[in-house]
Amino acid sequence: MCGFLGGSSSFTCHNAFFFLIYLQAAEIDPPESTPGPPFPVFTRQEVARHHSEGDRVWVTYGSDVFDVTDFLELHPGGKSKILLAAGGALEPFWALYAMHKQEHVLELLQGYKVGELSPEEPPLPTPGDPYGGDPPRHPGLKVNTLKPFNAEPPSELLAENFLTPNPLFFKRNHLPVPTVDPATYRLYVQGIRGRALSLSLQDLKSKFPKHKVTATVQCAGNRRAEMNALRNTNRLGWNIGAISTACWSGVRLRDVLVHAGYKQGDDGHVSFEGLDKDQNGTVYGASIPFEKAMDPKGDVLLAYEMNGEELPRDHGFPLRVVVPGIVGARNVKWLARISVGPEESQSHWQQKDYKGFSPAVTWDNVDFSKAPAIQEMPVQSAITEPSPNALVPPGELTVKGYAWSGGGRGVIRVDVSLDGGKSWHEAKLTGEAQSPGRAWAWKLWQLKACVPPGTKELNIVCKAVDTSYNEQPDSVGPIWNILGVLNNAWHRVHVSVGED
């Protein structure tokens, strides 16, 4: 499911063979050669002859040569992607995945070693760092990976503001942040009957009315750390902070689509492509149902402002899609192109990622065509205060958190337990009033409870209920899945009680 050459949104892989470390950025060294008889020595030219299955497929990494023919079919990102490196070096393709510091990947690779490069071969030219143009970030963010940049706000700050300050809003990038000149930027919109629109920022701001929508965006991988703790998915270990809320301003996607000739009532999908791309030119892409895009109450925006400021570079400058109620992955940033068609986006991220599976599905039997791409998300909540394993004094205790549900289904209640789920209390909810069916923003919540003297520990649990009276499942195990997405089990925080 992970991509070999840039097709991954997760940079992880159960057979993580090909997720090696680009030497320039690597913090671990290539593995030492296995003791044993010396390996045969090859020139790069000799390796280059092994560029197809008929001739066996060889690749190099550092000074080692590997025959990966028997791995082609096992490559979760697909055979076609791995074949791009056939006969050559792996390094240029992994410049984009600099954060994969997995020892076991290098060990796996060693199993396919068939030789070494001649010591007379010149080293590879050092490519520039594709992430060299990324913007500076707030030092308070909890970084999951630097390249690409994936980071979340500290949990204890998360519920302090109904609108998350832009610098603390979680960042979830799949690729380097593109550098865009707003003066020459154009949005391409495929219109009906072969027509097309090319819109400048000024066109967008002047030709269409400006709309504001307050919406929470959540990554499908939010709270994956709890799934990883149970059984490692080898994917980004998000804590509870891959979710944030902003007031977005921009034009309605619906208005742009109507301008391009589309009418409500049609079926199909609206596909988006970003300006962020890998070294092969593959761009980030995703799609949403046409019906959601055209629904006047769907509130889908092409946003150029975030909390009253120009859209920050990490959040899609100069233009991004905001699809309220829908998983973050469809809120395409650095928007380049919009098209409409009968099929969903064919991108890796729509077809081979961001889908939910049964805990029974493994990497050996997964069939991506069987699960729908995640759009609306299930009801969610988490405890932001106190922190796990904190020491809290007896007496009054304040428990805080957030709660949200997908599809515009507002949160109507949050139940909090201090005894692991045996007894419950209702939390007090706060948040902006939103229309029924268009409750795009989270609710923050708070419970003041009295902890009697003598209490040794508390098992704090929260669960939210939405307008469809959906509840969160009790435990992580039965919803665990190979992609580590959609964790909305009760959030649990254990604390000790005592004086400091």
Added chain:
Amino acid sequence: MCGFLGGSSSFTCHNAFFFLIYLQAAEIDPPESTPGPPFPVFTRQEVARHHSEGDRVWVTYGSDVFDVTDFLELHPGGKSKILLAAGGALEPFWALYAMHKQEHVLELLQGYKVGELSPEEPPLPTPGDPYGGDPPRHPGLKVNTLKPFNAEPPSELLAENFLTPNPLFFKRNHLPVPTVDPATYRLYVQGIRGRALSLSLQDLKSKFPKHKVTATVQCAGNRRAEMNALRNTNRLGWNIGAISTACWSGVRLRDVLVHAGYKQGDDGHVSFEGLDKDQNGTVYGASIPFEKAMDPKGDVLLAYEMNGEELPRDHGFPLRVVVPGIVGARNVKWLARISVGPEESQSHWQQKDYKGFSPAVTWDNVDFSKAPAIQEMPVQSAITEPSPNALVPPGELTVKGYAWSGGGRGVIRVDVSLDGGKSWHEAKLTGEAQSPGRAWAWKLWQLKACVPPGTKELNIVCKAVDTSYNEQPDSVGPIWNILGVLNNAWHRVHVSVGED
């Protein structure tokens, strides 16, 4: 929350004081007088003087006299309802609640006894049985209450047909089944600017196009038996069968509302009143959001046919509302009147029943205004085969069931466990294809599993996942509520393995 004089949809009550048995239908006798000094003796005329709080409120039941002044505020159905009996007999009001055979209710009542009726008082006239006009029913139904009639199909038949045969479709009546002459029947529709429509059956069938919708209807109390087993709610103990599916035919509510002058885009609620009423003339009523009613993709019907046959009397002959994706309680039967307004229906069943509460809420602190009326329902599934506590042979085992979710969110997966939730298998789903967002009908499912010899028992569990990736909660306790509604915890069936 229960109604004293007909305001109840559940005929149950935590302080069930007033849910006594109408003598004519009673199968248990009034309690014997408590031993002790003889009570004073009163005439009915003397009792009648105690008809307000200033004079104390007395009522009679059988030959006993009770002062219920101190119970007025405790009456869950409200003081105004209980005062209707002030100074007189309870019996006429309970003719409609003939099924309340609760010994503890009669014991509670004895605590308020202040006297006895003079032996010279003539007995009350015997009223006719208000349920005398109810239709005959299929003998295979599992009856929860006879008067009103509430019954479900046997669990093992439930998933045998995608469309539930009409005689086996679960029946959930709140009141006696009205007898309606189709020739004189009129539907009253409040129109805009004070206008009104009065439509005959012939008008409906000839003036509006006929539409067909296959939709599952589920009572909010489905699977309440599992909640009652944990802590009794004293309400109808539905097993897993308060859910069924039919192909409904009729006219679209939207078409009728447009005919009455309404336009899509307005806010508010559409209220329905039935022809079923209690002895005070209070009719069954409920409402749905105007937006759902007017949505061309909402598929709300005024149905006159069920599975190709004339609507049966138990299901609302000659006309009922079918609101796909919405709790059964809003699918008003024997439809008499439609009105549109800014407020929800003021009926007991919209305001004081069919709402979901935290397990922390008790009858002492419940505030009905704080919970939204149930409309869309959460994702649900149940095991119809094997039966609980069955003996199954080792070897191939077939597990069957149903799965459904509210709001048109289709079921995308059903996970089945044979070991209480430790490991999972995906069931095979069957059902009619339905449009995205309009998946109104359930999916039936089946799993063939191999039970190894030596296995002693199986803890079979199922859980469903809908298109928003909502899952069912693991356990009943944390979603238990005083009304016993919305039980969508994993369904669990324990069986023994062995040869017969």
